[in-house]
Amino acid sequence: MQIYNYKFLLEKILKTSDEKLHAVLEGIEYAYEETEIPKKNGIRVIHMLRKTPEGRNLTNFQRNLVRRFLQKIPIAIPAKGFVTGESYQNFLMPHAGNHYFLRIDIKDFFDSFSEKLMKSNLKEFIQDREALETVFELCTLNAKLPQGAVTSPILSNIFFRRIDQRILKYCQSIEERYRKENTRSEKQGIRRISYTRYADDMLFSSDFFDFGEHIYFLRMLSKILKENGFEINRSKTMMCKGEIGLNGYVVGDGLRLSRRKLQSVKETLYFFRKQDQELYEVDMRKAEDLKESLKKLNEMRRENNKEAREFRSRQDFIHYLAGCRAWMISVLQTEQLLKKDSKRLEKTIQRLEELLKAVEKEEG
Template identity: 30%
Template sequence: MMLEQMANGIGIPVVFIENLANAASYEYKTYTIRKRSGGLRTIHHPSRRLKALQRWLLANVIQNFPVHLAATAYAPGRSIFKNASVHATSRYLLRMDFTDFFPSITQNDVRSYVNTNTRFFEGWNSTDVNAFCNLISRNGVLTIGAPTSPAISNALCYDLDARLELFCSKSGVTYTRYADDLFFSADRSGTLRQIEEGVLRIVSELEIPRCLVINRAKTRHSSKRGTRRVTGIVLGSDGKPHIGRTLKRKIRASIHQFAALDDAGKDSLAGLIAFAVGFDPDFLNSLIKKYGLAAVRIAMKKPSAKTGGKPL
């Protein structure tokens, strides 16, 4: 049923979709980009024809899956700002994150999700399920680069979010998750250190996804006496979120070195400027004063926005 709906919706034969699904792992271009924190991030970018099928699945199937309110990324009406605002007035903050988040979510996790949420897959047969799993994964796992990975990860982490929120609420702790970053805040000293082991236990007991692992080396505690950061946003002692000097310096340096940036770097810069200006409109005026209107306009334009649609 799903394959026929996709074929009719896109206007291609079912056999084309089946063949592409069977060979989907070979339909990616792999490259690396530098992380802000240092090191390299591997991107697996799907081919144009595979991405078209993934986008159809995203719009017609995956976006129907429920997302927990504690998940603040990859969903309409949710944002980095909202994620930070939830924790802004609390005195203490704990940040934890996962090791290799997307690749830790497997085809087996997706199949388990299908089997336990049959209301979203009515009329599907085993061929539909196999094609779905193959089209949204590479070599059996989710990838950074596929447009379906963020929404799928949110859906499959619903139980994680529900269990962590319930666990935290019993201790007066506020919990949110932004992609692979977990944030916990509280007003009582020592509360957040007490919940760490509980978080590790809940993650280890999950049925879906089964292979998530907390990167304990990146666990961070902070308080109002120091600097509290939530997904790049500084939480001020005034109980309000601020973009902070570090991000402003990064943007200025990137504009200064704009000619040396690749397309991924220019995309990132455009997003950072839009994000920063959303918090602090006066920052845009300071950039224009320093670099000129023409240079700032160029820096705010994403190269990826230039790509036109081509047939499969």
């Protein structure tokens, strides 16, 4: 898909007039608002599109760009996040059956895309300078990718395409070198290095290559990322053998749910359960005095697991419950579970929803 001139962008992609487009461009800074999202070690500030005339108009233009242009641009095979037909499970599954694992988190992913990187990638698909500048303005805020923009997820994959391909080729070069060095071996096996990426989460695995022993691999990845303006979040780097746990899943011989995370959810539900009831019912006294309840819950969780996440506020707790519910629903929708396991998961989801409702009610 190519945009050859400004008129084509205006009439065929955005479906608007020059006057309306310029009105939207002039009001871009008023189309966003800052929102704080709780995370494990504090908060993340992101820019979300407002539900105002400025925000709605920009949203419509961004949606047109996605539907009529950006979705038609090819992305690299390793990219699994923000891709139609792909899921978090698709990000993990290619690594099932491998023995060595390396997980890398990219620090400040969306904020790290430079203007130079973004425009050089857009140039491949937009021939006209005015059209390119217009698309860039519609999709950025202060020359950065705003995390709450409609276009940012798909653009992140487009802009990261060359990096994905370079990393993939690097993995293939190691496979090829190993095959040449071991041509006489009768027990070579498959000998692969698998690579997938879900937004800022990069996962590597191998049946022969020990990432811990060959530290030059991580150094090369760091070099490739640094050359493009990205930095590895060292505190989140994981090297594992046999299996690796990520966001409620365990990857090893196959892909399964994390028993630890399931147990953590059940402990939380039990803590808020009204004890004199046969069927599950939320203890509203604990929901009403949530500050004190979370203090006691945090103490209990620390006793069971010193590295357990602490809930710092009502909003943080709501975010956790909603995330657990979304995780379990996605498992029900995408995994082939035994009937008894599905029933248990459905019951847990129902209880999560009851607790969420009680906590959100007290917030209001």
